[in-house]
Amino acid sequence: MPKFLEELENCKLCEWQCGVDRLSGELGVCKMGVPQVASCQLHPAPPQSYTIFTAGCNFKCLNCQNCFIAHYPDIETPIRGYVDPKELAIESIAAIKSSIGKLIGADRIFFSGGEPTIHLPYIEKIVEEARKIDPETKVNFDTNGFLTMDSLRRVLRFTTSITFDIKAYNDDVHRALTGAPSEPVLSNAEYIARYARDKLWEYRILVIPGIIDVDEIKAICEFIASIDPSLPICFLAFRPNFVLDQHMGATWKLMNKAVEIARKVGLTNVNWAGGTNIPGYELKDYDKLKTKISGYYKHEWALKAAVYAFKVGCRTHPRNCGSCNIKLSCPVKKYVPERVT
Numbered sequence: 001m002p003k004f005l006e007e008l009e010n011c012k013l014c015e016w017q018c019g020v021d022r023l024s025g026e027l028g029v030c031k032m033g034v035p036q037v038a039s040c041q042l043h044p045a046p047p048q049s050y051t052i053f054t055a056g057c058n059f060k061c062l063n064c065q066n067c068f069i070a071h072y073p074d075i076e077t078p079i080r081g082y083v084d085p086k087e088l089a090i091e092s093i094a095a096i097k098s099s100i101g102k103l104i105g106a107d108r109i110f111f112s113g114g115e116p117t118i119h120l121p122y123i124e125k126i127v128e129e130a131r132k133i134d135p136e137t138k139v140n141f142d143t144n145g146f147l148t149m150d151s152l153r154r155v156l157r158f159t160t161s162i163t164f165d166i167k168a169y170n171d172d173v174h175r176a177l178t179g180a181p182s183e184p185v186l187s188n189a190e191y192i193a194r195y196a197r198d199k200l201w202e203y204r205i206l207v208i209p210g211i212i213d214v215d216e217i218k219a220i221c222e223f224i225a226s227i228d229p230s231l232p233i234c235f236l237a238f239r240p241n242f243v244l245d246q247h248m249g250a251t252w253k254l255m256n257k258a259v260e261i262a263r264k265v266g267l268t269n270v271n272w273a274g275g276t277n278i279p280g281y282e283l284k285d286y287d288k289l290k291t292k293i294s295g296y297y298k299h300e301w302a303l304k305a306a307v308y309a310f311k312v313g314c315r316t317h318p319r320n321c322g323s324c325n326i327k328l329s330c331p332v333k334k335y336v337p338e339r340v341t
Contacts, residue, residue, distance in 0.1 A: 004125045005034070013120050014058045015146050015184040016322045027328055029321050030115070031073070032056035035122035037080045037088070038069040038114065042095055042106055047140050047161055047201060049110035050095040052088065052126070055079050057115040059144050060179040060321055060332045061167065062243040062308050063208060067337065070114045074333045085122065089129035093137065108138030108160060117147045120154060127158045140201065144178070145185035152188050161201040164189060168212060169219035172297045172318055176305035177211065179314075179321035179332070186223065193227045202232040207250045207258050207272075209238070210282075211305045214257065221262045229266040235259065237274030243308050245337035249278030278341050283307060293317045 001023055007013070008022040018028030025033060036055040043051040057070035064070050068077040092109045095101050109130060111123050123141075130137045138160040145164055147155065155162070166189055167182075168174040174182035192200050205220055206212060217235075224231050235258045237250040255272045262270040283289070289307045296317040297303040309319060313331025316324040324330070 001034075002125075004121050007121050008034075011118075012148065013151050014115075014117050015148055015180075016058055017148065018322075028058075029327055030056045030058045030118045031328065031333070032118055034082050035119035036072070037083045038072065038077075039080060040088070040091065040095075042098075042101055042104060043110065044104045047108060047110065047163075048105040049108045049140060050092045050101065050106055051110040051112055052092065054111065054113045054116050054119050054123075056118055057113055057144075058118055058146055058180070059115065059167075060319075060330060061144075062177055062305055062332070063206065063238060063247075064242040065239065066112075066114065067242040067335075067340075071333045071335075072114075074330070075336060085125040086129045088126050089133060092126070093130055093133050108140050110140040110142065112142040115144050115146070116141060117143055117151055117155075120151055124154065124158060145188045146180055147184075147188055149188075149191070152191065156192075156196050156199060159199055162192060162196075162199050163201045163204060164192065165204050165206070166220055166224075167206065168216055169223050170216065170299055170302065172302040173211070173216055173299055173305065175319045176297060176302040176309065177208075179309075179319040179324075181320070189224075190227055193224075193231055197228070197231075200232065202234045204234050204236055205258070206236045206238055207254060208244070208305075209248050209250055209254060211301050212238075213254070213301060214261065215299070216301060217258050218261050218265065221265045221267055225266045230268050232269045233262055233267055233271075235262075235270070235272040237272065237276045239275060239278055239341040240280050240339055241341060242337050243312055243332060243335050245339040246280055246283075247308075248280030248282075249341065250274070250276055252276040283311065285311075 020026035020028045038053040038055040055072040140161045141159045142163045171182045
């Protein structure tokens with residue numbers, strides 16, 4: 001095994017700090033061993049790039065739009081597997097400099113997933129090899145924000161830009177939606193804003209009707225505005241996916257409302273993106289199911305998300321994947337959506 005992966009023998013890259021030996025087959029929350037590449041492609045969405053999607057994730061988000069990648073190997077899907085960092089670096093630089101790469105304006109390697117933090121030593125090696133070829137190689141790191149402070153500082157050392165998801169502000173809402181606490185994410189979001197503002201491409205907030213809706217959007221926006229009202233925000237329109245595969249998509253009206261809320265609390269650099277008005281429906285048995293877990297959640301919109309998790313088999317509430325005694329056989333992670341939009 002390459003020396004640069006030795007850190008995975010006691011993995012503490014993210015805030016779960018599982019301490020497992022991934023190289024010998026021990027599994028933490030992400031259930032990943034050796035770093036795996038799901039796929040790679042030139043991608044026209046800003047920042048335009050050659051995007052490397054890594055497999056696996058340390059969150060179990062009910063809304064995951066890349067669930068077949070994030071929940072590999074529980075959800076079977078073909079992936080590329082382990083690719084030598086030098087080979088991937090050569091491939092990435094060649095793609096960016098290709099005629100198609102130039103046509104779309106690709107100017108950097110973009111690490112996404114899943115969650116790339118869980119493969120940090122591997123990513124650092126790819127970047128090192130890429131900059132041997134072209135010292136000016138730009139890099140974007142797309143993250144859910146659940147990094148340790150040490151991992152975040154490492155990321156900031158090699159990145160040109162960071163796209164940073166803020167799933168929720170209130171802890172019970174964040175747990176219900178992702179299975180993880182919100183505090184590390186919010187702390188890291190603030191750290192970047194205060195000490196690496198030049199590297200922040202944008203905070204991304206997924207708008208989910210009835211869950212990440214008016215009240216939660218306001219809480220997130222007030223948090224960001226308290227740091228710096230000029231920080232860049234992009235609201236993304238939820239599309240029905242994964243455990244929320246039958247839930248309604250974000251409406252055009254709600255997306256505009258999100259921007260309005262952001263501006264009312266003082267944010268000045270706000271936009272939204274994504275397709276809207278995808279139909280869906282509320283859980284028919286919601287009232288019956290919520291009585292079983294209602295005591296664990298402070299906010300009604302947190303409970304709404306948690307009921308979806310409970311319905312597919314999650315029994316640890318409030319959700320906390322790090323301490324769950326069935327985290328290695330998680331029914332949420334194994335869920336196969338009936339609809340992907």
